[in-house]
Every structure is written in C-alpha cells, then in structure tokens.
Amino acid sequence: MRLDCGYTKYIVLISLMVLAGIAVTGCSYGHGKHDSCPVVRGTGDLGVVIERASGNVKIVETTRGREITRVEGLGDLSHASVVYSRDQRFAFVFGRDGGLTKIDMLAGRIAKRVIQAGNSIGGAISQDGTLIAVSNYTPGGVNVFSSDSLELIAEIPAAYGNKNSSKVVGLVEAPGKRFIFSLYDAGEIWIADMNKPANPVVTKYKNVGKLPYDALITSDGRYYIAGLFGEDGMAMLDLWRPEQGVKRILNNYGRGEIKMPVYKMPHLEGWAIADNYAFVPGIGRNDVLVLDKQTWKQVDRIPVHGQPVFVMARPDGRQVWVNFAHPNNDTVQVIDVPTRKIIKTLKPGKAVLHMEFTPRGERVWISVRDDDRLDIFDTETFARISSLDADKPSGIFFTSRANHIGL
C-alpha cells in the first residue's frame, strides 16, 4: 500500500513536470500555423528554400517532401545562401542587402537578425561552429560574428595596394578554424586564422590571377580553388602545403578560342568531385570539364546544353547534375560519371536556378524560379515525384550541409 502511494506520488510529480515543460516551451516545437503543439522532432531532414523576390524562406522537410512553414521578413534575398549550426537547429541566411539572419528551424521563426554591411554575397561557419563569417562587396571585406549572439567579433577589410576595398568572393571555411576567401578586384587569396577570434591572423597570396569570381574547397578541406574570370585557368592553393603558394591549373583550357558571352556567372560552390575526377563548369563555353584530381590536369570535356552554372555530384558521386545560364536555363542534364555521358536531359521549366540532393541522394530538389515551383525528382528513375509551390524560389539548402567541411 505504501509502495502504491509512492508510485502515485512519482506519477503526479512527473505529470506536473511534463505540463510545466509544455508551459515553458509553449508552441516553440510546433510547426506551421495549423499544427497543434508541441511536436518534438529532429532537424536532420529539414531545409531552407529561398524565395528571392519576396524576402521569405520556406522551411521544408525532405522525408515527406513538404513545406513545414514560411519565415518572412529577411530583406533582399537575391543571391542568398545559407549555412547551418552544427546541431542543425539554426540556419544562418546571408542576404544581398547585407542582412545576416539566424533562423530557428524548430520554432519556425527569426531568432536574430543584423544588417552587417551594405551589400554582401555569402558566408561560412567555422569548424567549431562558433563563428559566422560574411563576405561583403560594400564595403569590401569579411565580417566575423558570434554564431550564438550575432555580435560582431572581427572585421577584416579587403584593402589592397593603395585601394581600401576589394569585393570579396568565394568565402569558405577550412580545417584549423580558418576562413579562406578571394579578392575579386585585387586578384588575391587570403587565409584568416581565427584561433584568436578577435585578432585574426591573415596570410595573403597576391597576383593569383585576374578577377577571381568564386571559389570552392574540396570536401576534405585540402584544396581551395578560385575560378578566374579575367583570364584562362583557375588558381589553386593546397592547404596541406600552403608554403608552396598558389598554383595555376587548367591553364591551357580554351586558349586561343573566342569565349561566348556569359549571361550568368557559374557557381563553384557545388562543384563535383566524383570517382577521383573533378567536374567543373567551363566558363563561357557549353562544356563541363573533367580534371584528374591527382594531377589537376584536364582529361576530358563533356559538351552540354548550355553554359553550366551549377555542376553538382550526387552524394554517392555516381551522377553529376548540371543546370545552365540564361537563355538555356529551362534545362537540367545528368552526366553518368563512369562513362562521362549525358544520360538524361530534363526540362523542369523556366529558369532553373538551383539543385539540392537529399542527404544520401535518392531525390533532388530543383527550384524553377519563373514557374514559382519546386520540383522533386527521383535520381534513379528521373521521374518527377512531386512539386511544391514557391514564390520565385532560388537556393535550396538542406541541414545535412551542417557537417560538410567548407560550408
């Protein structure tokens, strides 16, 4: 009898604790306006879709291919990109207008927002997840923030020669708590060591080539490669051998040929390394280039439908998906990696801007800007599984990015 009493007491106590817990957390784990709360869930299958024209983002779930909620009021989101906290709960959205917005994916709301510059282009999160770096056009440089509070911790102005500011592009994170970026106007690559966050130690590589327009880092964090707009080739820095300096690769590609006009700059961020080969967009040409990852020499060129913008490997590296610049941006092509042949040409609709694979690659989400739609395709059958409405969608970013080196 006494025993029973004891249990009852515990049950009452636990019930009270649960109720109190609900009262404290409120609806913060509920999703969407119509869901009842609280829903306790993980974030590993969530993502953010940018609605570029309206300044909103959608929070989506990849398991069921659905929208969970929409977060509004993020300013100018043209060319916006996103990185994730390592617990995959918070998304950091970099807007064109210099806005840096931290979104709570579970609560479906803005946790914090700052306007940190006049005109920005992208960002990265540090190896340990504590720092957010943003690269800016105006004023040119990199600002570093606490990922927790979004308080400014350090400013790295991109001064060069006797000029006080260069636009900064191609900002990535690298092992060793470093950020690496390129100076578009200056033609330089800088490494900022953030081990003392308030006092970054910057190493500068000068004369790397004309007009670096974007850059990438390989998924092992070893090679940083900047695409050059002003001349042929790419500038490569081996971060395991930084003392060797920046080397030029792909120097002979297209030499002597007349380039076609480029109506949209290619992106290197999503570039593909598959089967020991790197697949990169040929700038000003309707080609995907294939480089040997050991020698960084071009071994093949694959003629494609238009000028590539994103060249992205499915997570297993078996396929490479390519979208194209205006006016060929209604098309997506799929390259089979072992044969280097195009095995599928899809026409999702007007203005395909971005593609994102689910974490293990069985599906790909494609944003079709001018049709105001997101399409979800099966990557084996190429069948369109479903579509979601979206207002001028551009970038799609899934939380699985949280644990990728470089982003």
Added chain:
Amino acid sequence: MKMARKRARLSVTIIVLIGFSSTIAKAGELPAERQSALLHLLKHDCGSCHGMTLKGGLGPSLLPEDLAGKPAVALERIVSDGVPGTPMPPWKTLLSPAEVSWLVNQLLQGVTDAP
C-alpha cells in the same frame, strides 16, 4: 492550282508586310507583354550581378542617381556590346536595339515595379 498557290503566296506576303509595319510602328513603344518580360529580365537576370534591386553587386549600381550624367547612347552601347575584360556580356544577341534603348531609358528613369 497554280493560281491558288500564287494567291496564297500573295496573302502570306501581305500578312508579313502588315506584321512588319506594325513592328516599325511599335519600335518606340514595345508591346506591353515584351516590356513586362524585359523588366523581369532586368530584375532577375541583370539582377544576378547588379542586384535584384539594381543597387549593385559584382557589377555596379544601376540606380538612376548612380547613372546620372551618363549619356543614354553610351549606356546603350555598354548593354549591347558588353564591357571587354569584365563579366558584362554583350546583350545584342538577345535584345534588339529598340529593346536596349527602352531598358536604358527605364534605368535612367528608375524602375519602380519590376514583375
């Protein structure tokens, strides 16, 4: 048979001529549909470098205050021919001179409502 073919050819010619003259008539004022398509192009495709609000990005600002004092002819040439040594491409392969001129005029006036 021959006669019928001739008549058909004649009517095709007439239709083409009517079409042509109406294009000439509209050179100054592009059809509303095309205007809307051009504004869309300006916001989203030019905007990929110049910013969706045209206040600049990798490319310079295209806001009226920043273009003030630059002759329309010079701006039209930049849009048509591009700027060698920079990412600005020549648009003449995709846009007619009348369309370029209309776009430049829009920029100088300030674009208020791009779709």
